[in-house]
Amino acid sequence: MATINSNYNKLKAGYLFPEIARRTKEFQEKNPGVEIMRLGIGNTTEPLAPHVIEGLHRGVDKLAKVETYTGYGDEQGNTSLRKAIAEAYKSRLNVTLEPTEIFISDGAKCDSANIQTIFGTNNIVAVQDPAYPVYVDTNIIAGREIVYMPCNEKNYFFPEIPSVKVDLIYLCSPNNPTGAVPTRQELYEFVKYAKQNKAVIIFDAAYSEYISNPSLPKSIYEIDGAKECAIEVNSFSKSAGFTGVRLGFTIVPYALVAEDTTAGRVNQMWNRRQTTFFNGASNIVQEGGLSAMDATGYVQNMDTVRYYMENARIIRHGLMDKFVVYGGKDAPFLWVKTPNGMDSWKFFDKMLEEAHVVITPGSGFGPSGEGFFRVSAFGHRSNVEKAVVSIQKNLRV
Numbered sequence: 532m533a534t535i536n537s538n539y540n541k542l543k544a545g546y547l548f549p550e551i552a553r554r555t556k557e558f559q560e561k562n563p564g565v566e567i568m569r570l571g572i573g574n575t576t577e578p579l580a581p582h583v584i585e586g587l588h589r590g591v592d593k594l595a596k597v598e599t600y601t602g603y604g605d606e607q608g609n610t611s612l613r614k615a616i617a618e619a620y621k622s623r624l625n626v627t628l629e630p631t632e633i634f635i636s637d638g639a640k641c642d643s644a645n646i647q648t649i650f651g652t653n654n655i656v657a658v659q660d661p662a663y664p665v666y667v668d669t670n671i672i673a674g675r676e677i678v679y680m681p682c683n684e685k686n687y688f689f690p691e692i693p694s695v696k697v698d699l700i701y702l703c704s705p706n707n708p709t710g711a712v713p714t715r716q717e718l719y720e721f722v723k724y725a726k727q728n729k730a731v732i733i734f735d736a737a738y739s740e741y742i743s744n745p746s747l748p749k750s751i752y753e754i755d756g757a758k759e760c761a762i763e764v765n766s767f768s769k770s771a772g773f774t775g776v777r778l779g780f781t782i783v784p785y786a787l788v789a790e791d792t793t794a795g796r797v798n799q800m801w802n803r804r805q806t807t808f809f810n811g812a813s814n815i816v817q818e819g820g821l822s823a824m825d826a827t828g829y830v831q832n833m834d835t836v837r838y839y840m841e842n843a844r845i846i847r848h849g850l851m852d853k854f855v856v857y858g859g860k861d862a863p864f865l866w867v868k869t870p871n872g873m874d875s876w877k878f879f880d881k882m883l884e885e886a887h888v889v890i891t892p893g894s895g896f897g898p899s900g901e902g903f904f905r906v907s908a909f910g911h912r913s914n915v916e917k918a919v920v921s922i923q924k925n926l927r928v
Contacts (some may be wrong), residue, residue, distance in 0.1 A: 532779040537619070538672050539858045547895035548572050548637050551879075552913070557612040558883050568918035571889040572845070573864065573907045575772045577838060579819075580831035583771060586822025590815035601814050608635025609817040610778070615824040616780060626752040632798060633786050634805055635812050635820075639737045639766035639779040645808070646697065646762060646781060647731055650789070654698035656781050659690055659709055661896030661903075663735070666701040679897045682709060688857065688866065689713045696788070698726060702751075705742060708896045709860020709866040710907035712747045725760035729790035731797075732761040737779075740836055741768040742861045742898075758784035761795075769863065769909075771823040771832045778816050779904045839863050842915045843908035849919035853928050863908040866893070870928040875901055886926045888918045920922045 571908070572727060581589075583605065589811035593599040613630035620626040636642050637753055643665050647656070655927035656670045678697055693700070705712045708790045725732050730749065732900030739749040751757045763782040767773035783798045843859040844918060850856050850867060859865040867890075869878040875892035882888050882904075891907070893900030908915070 534624050536672065538674050541671050542668055546668070549893070550895070551889065551891060554879070555883065555889055558618075565887050567883075567887050567889060568914055569878065569889045570906045570908075570910065570915070570918050571891045573769070574841075575769065575773050575774045575909050576911055577772060577835050579772050579776075582821070582825075582828045582831050583819050583822045586828070587776075587815060587819040589822075590818030591820070594815070597794065598745050604811045604817070606633075606809050606811045606812050607802060608633070608812060609814070609821070612824070613713045615781075619824055619829075620750065620752070624750050624753055626750055626754070628782060629785065632782055634781050634801060635817065636779045636781060636805075636809070637777040637812050637816075639735060639764045639767060639781075640665055642779055642781045643701075643733065643735055643847055645804065646764065646801070647673060647675075649797070650699060650731070651803055655696070656694045656699045656701065657697040658701045658897075659703060659706060660898055661893060661900035662701065663703060663707045664896065666703075667736075667902055670699075671902055678896060682706070682711065683899055684857075687711060689717055692720055696727075696730075700730055700732045701735070702732055702746075703737075704751075705738045705858075705862030705864070707735075707738065707862075707863075708866040708891065708893065708900065710761060710860070710862035710865055711744055711866075712744070712861045714746075715748050715754060718751060718757075719747060722754050722757050722760060724749070726887050727884070727886050729762065729788070731789055732757075733762050734742060734763045735765075736763055737766040738862055738864075739767055740767065740833070741840060743840070744861050747861060752782075752784075758786040760787060762787065763848050766821055767823055767904055770836065771820075771828070772835060773816070773819070773823075775876065776819065778812055780819050820902070838912070842910060842912060845912075845915055846906055846908060846919055849923060853926065858909065859906075865906040865908070867904050867906055869893075869902050869904060872902060875904055878904060882926065883923070886918070886921045889924055 613633045617628045657678045683689040688709040734751040751761045766779040783801045845861040857866040857867040875894040879892040891905040893903030
């Protein structure tokens with residue numbers, strides 16, 4: 532008799548973003564003439580950079596000729612793209628990586644979920660709270676014990692070092708949903724803890740290009756010793772607008788060691804996992820990724836990043852009279868306190884009903900998210916401005 536993985540029964544009833552979509556659809560059906568403005572899900576809205584489009588066209592054109600046609604590529608990714616990423620880390624962050632430490636994928640979300648499969652199910656996992664749901668849910672499905680590291684106003688939304696021994700540590704910088712970015716010293720303390728306890732940090736840097744403060748690290752490998760204890764997950768989704776195009780990468784240094792391995796073994800295991808479960812990212816998309824990584828593509832993509840960050844500034848300025856607002860300075864998200872201690876989902880409904888604006892309830896990101904909501908700066912400028920005006924005029928707090 533076939534049986535199911537009963538750990539699925541331990542998950543919350545519904546994933547956060549489909550529940551937002553369900554409530555929004557229900558409201559729209561009851562109010563068909565109302566315009567809904569969306570500041571909720573962090574989906575990019577602006578066109579891809581012209582140079583990236585050229586790269587994607589190049590990828591398509593190659594498939595039209597016998598001389599340049601390619602079928603399956605390397606499961607680890609296009610060699611040229613892996614080299615380009617390594618060169619970008621060196622030139623922009625002064626971080627030295629081997630191209631073979633970089634594995635191309637179809638997105639950071641997938642890698643954040645899949646990376647834990649190469650570690651034992653008896654590992655204890657520490658997660659920032661609040662956190663992107665995939666970190667928690669995938670480890671619950673695997674049957675692991677979760678330790679929450681509260682991020683709140685007292686610690687400026689970056690957690691304290693775990694008070695108990697843990698084995699895997701998920702960190703996200705800039706944090707989704709709070710927008711907080713740790714200092715070098717704060718990251719060093721986690722690297723120090725991980726090395727002392729033979730723990731492994733899984734560092735999500737998908738929003739790193741939104742960090743404008745030069746004193747704040749964009750990669751965990753800017754911290755001494757991090758290659759011995761950290762895996763970094765990154766993405767083209769938010770830096771280059773590839774949310775629907777799908778392209779990401781994960782860095783597994785040769786120096787990385789777990790409690791029961793020697794240097795190089797974790798890299799080998801991730802390589803084995805990818806070659807077994809994955810046939811590689813789209814060859815067309817990787818051509819677009821190559822264009823995104825070169826100098827011209829980078830300049831054009833950063834123009835779009837600045838566009839979204841101007842949205843964040845507009846939202847922050849527009850909400851500060853009504854709310855206590857965090858984030859939005861080095862991240863495309865703002866973390867906002869609900870008025871009068873209101874429940875996050877109740878405030879979601881109130882915002883939708885009165886201002887017709889969709890936000891993301893903080894409780895969907897974990898226990899410490901209760902009493903907050905996330906606002907996304909991804910959107911067309913006119914829609915963002917219209918949403919802010921509606922909140923200012925129509926929301927009763």
